[in-house]
Each structure stands twice: as structure tokens, then as C-alpha cells.
Amino acid sequence: MEQQVLKVDHITQQFGGLSALKDINMELNRGEIVGVIGPNGAGKTTLFNVITGVYKPTKGMVFIDGKNGTGKKPFEITKMGFARTFQNIRLFPRMTILENVMMGAYCRTSANVFQIIADTPKKKKEHIRIRERALELLKMMGLYEYRYELPTSLPYGEQRRLEIARALATEPMVLLLDEPAAGMNDQETEDLRKIILMLKQEGYTILLIEHDMKFVMNICERIYVLDHGELIAQGKPEEVNSDPKVIEAYLGKDED
Ligand SMILES: Nc1ncnc2c1ncn2[C@@H]1O[C@H](COP(=O)(O)OP(=O)(O)OP(=O)(O)O)[C@@H](O)[C@H]1O
Ligand SMILES: [Mg+2]
Incomplete structure (x- = not known):
């Protein structure tokens, strides 16, 4: 290291x-x-x-x-x-808060980002792991209770925290x-x-x-x-x- x-x-x-x-x-x-x-x-x-x-x-x-x-x-x-957040917040507006964080993780996996379908046991396991980690990160950022809402429902400061959670999901x-x-x-x-x-x-x-x-x-x-x-x-x-x-x-x- x-x-x-x-x-x-x-x-x-x-x-x-x-x-x-x-x-x-x-x-x-x-x-x-x-x-x-x-x-x-x-x-x-x-x-x-x-x-x-x-x-x-x-x-x-x-x-x-x-x-x-x-x-x-x-x-x-x-x-x-290296993971980053943006000066002008860039979240996926049509995805839930949980899905926004999960998207961060998918860039690390073999799964195609545009095809997040857990159709094999291996992918399913990966999907579950990613979801668990995303939920953990949302807890850490104090956003867990909003996980099924859209990011636009959050006040500004919390949208920024969500961006940090998504960045952390890339490990x-x-x-x-x-x-x-x-x-x-x-x-x-x-x-x-x-x-x-x-x-x-x-x-x-x-x-x-x-x-x-x-x-x-x-x-x-x-x-x-x-x-x-x-x-x-x-x-x-x-x-x-x-x-x-x-x-x-x-x-x-x-x-x-
Ligand atoms: N893609 C680009 N094409 C042309 N000029 C650019 C581009 N990106 C940045 N600039 C210019 O480069 C300079 C530095 O911009 P930059 O966004 O890095 O500043 P900054 O320090 O982040 O400012 P701020 O505090 O306003 O965010 C500015 O003059 C900006 O207009
Ligand atoms: Mg700037």
C-alpha cells in the first residue's frame, strides 16, 4: 500500500x-x-x-x-x-434514494449497469450484498427512513449527503x-x-x-x-x- x-x-x-x-x-x-x-x-x-x-x-x-x-x-x-461528489448535485431523479446509492456500487461489479436484473444465483447474491451495503450507507448518512422516496423529496443538505453515500458505495x-x-x-x-x-x-x-x-x-x-x-x-x-x-x-x- x-x-x-x-x-x-x-x-x-x-x-x-x-x-x-x-x-x-x-x-x-x-x-x-x-x-x-x-x-x-x-x-x-x-x-x-x-x-x-x-x-x-x-x-x-x-x-x-x-x-x-x-x-x-x-x-x-x-x-x-477515487469517488467524487459534484458541485451541482447529480442524482438520478427517477430512482429511489436506495437505488441511487446502489448505482454507485454497480460500477464496481461485473453486472451491466443498464441491466440490473438478478437473473443468475451469482448476480442475485451480488445484488443482495449491494443492497445491504447501500442500506448500511443510508443509515450512516441518516437517510435510511427515506430509502424508498425520490431524491428530489429531500432537502438540499440531505441530497448532498445522499451523493456522499453513493460515492461511498463505489468502495x-x-x-x-x-x-x-x-x-x-x-x-x-x-x-x-x-x-x-x-x-x-x-x-x-x-x-x-x-x-x-x-x-x-x-x-x-x-x-x-x-x-x-x-x-x-x-x-x-x-x-x-x-x-x-x-x-x-x-x-x-x-x-x-
Ligand atoms: N469545460 C470548460 N470549458 C471552458 N472553460 C472552462 C471549462 N471548465 C471550466 N472552465 C473555466 O475554467 C476556469 C476555472 O473554472 P472552475 O470551475 O474550475 O473554477 P472553480 O474554482 O471551481 O470555481 P467555483 O468556485 O465558481 O466553483 C473558469 O474560468 C471557468 O470558466
Ligand atoms: Mg467549482
Whole structure:
């Protein structure tokens, strides 16, 4: 088992004339909670998209658990042990909450996602195992009682928790969370903080994009700061917090 689960090695991502990421280096070690912060348009989500294979980087390499993950497809990255949630929640609106979580698991199995019919004993056994695990994850996220409802029936904060449950169903070693506290009220944010700390206890490694500085400062051991596609600072929360470049990047923008 590698200690380093992610290495982003001189990554540049160009969109036409725009450099969304410029020569970014970063590392993630097993068991860490690491934050990625930065103003709107800094390149945070693009970084996740490069890591998870949504974009093939213009330059540079991504190493996943010591293996080359550069330019791999999203489902391959999932199989390599990385799961993510999305900034704009992406749930299956016509499936129940339970089925949404089960879909996460099916990407790990031999079963065809479009044909979840348990027509052989082996598939049936697998289906039962996946269902049990999905129910367990729903309990863990406090969503068990809603399992037969549609995700749209849930308040925003709980939809985000459902996305985390679905990500966990892929049996990841690393969780990438893109603004998991966005749109949450104080209570929901506090619940989420507890969930993330519990996930760390369980051995997951977590990379977290967040706008809410207080949330990141509270929970992350290390932080990377992006601004205009550049890595302008990195370090412990208190170091980053007092870094003049970071203060300028945040104060220079009219937001929050
Ligand atoms: N597919 C794309 N095509 C062209 N430009 C893109 C694409 N994806 C992102 N960008 C641009 O790249 C820059 C970085 O965007 P990104 O979404 O990564 O920022 P972000 O830090 O996640 O911002 P936010 O806090 O608003 O979510 C922005 O200028 C954005 O418009
Ligand atoms: Mg974003």
C-alpha cells in the first residue's frame, strides 16, 4: 500500500486561450483530510475533473496510488479507488434514494449497469450484498427512513449527503468532495463536519473543495489555495490563513 494516494504532477489545463490550471503540483497521503480553496473560477472543480478523468490534462501527470491515472476514463478512476461528489448535485431523479446509492456500487461489479436484473444465483447474491451495503450507507448518512422516496423529496443538505453515500458505495479509498457544504444551513454544515470526521476515522482519505473558509480551517490538516489557475499557497490552515497572497486573493474579489 502506497502512503501517497494522489500525486498531481505539473498539471496544466487549457481551455482555448484560458489556462484553468497552470503547472499545479499537489499530493495527498493516506488518511489525510486536505482542502482546496480559492475564489470563484480559481480552477478547483477543473482540478477535480482532471483527477477524475473528465478532462485529459493539456500537460502533466496524475498518479493514483502510485499508478499512472493520466487521461484515464472516469469509470477507470472510480475502479482505481477515487469517488467524487459534484458541485451541482447529480442524482438520478427517477430512482429511489436506495437505488441511487446502489448505482454507485454497480460500477464496481461485473453486472451491466443498464441491466440490473438478478437473473443468475451469482448476480442475485451480488445484488443482495449491494443492497445491504447501500442500506448500511443510508443509515450512516441518516437517510435510511427515506430509502424508498425520490431524491428530489429531500432537502438540499440531505441530497448532498445522499451523493456522499453513493460515492461511498463505489468502495473508494479517496473521496473528492466538491463544495459539500454549499447551500447548507448551520446545522447541516455541522452534521456534515461530523460525517467527514467519522469517514476519516474509518480510514478514508478526503480531498475537499470548499468556499466556506471556516469549514475548511476547522476540518483540514493541510490546504492548497488556487487563484486564477495558480497554486498561490499551501500549508497548515493557520499558515494559509495568514498568508498575504491568500488574503489578497479573497479580499480582491467581491464575494461571500
Ligand atoms: N469545460 C470548460 N470549458 C471552458 N472553460 C472552462 C471549462 N471548465 C471550466 N472552465 C473555466 O475554467 C476556469 C476555472 O473554472 P472552475 O470551475 O474550475 O473554477 P472553480 O474554482 O471551481 O470555481 P467555483 O468556485 O465558481 O466553483 C473558469 O474560468 C471557468 O470558466
Ligand atoms: Mg467549482
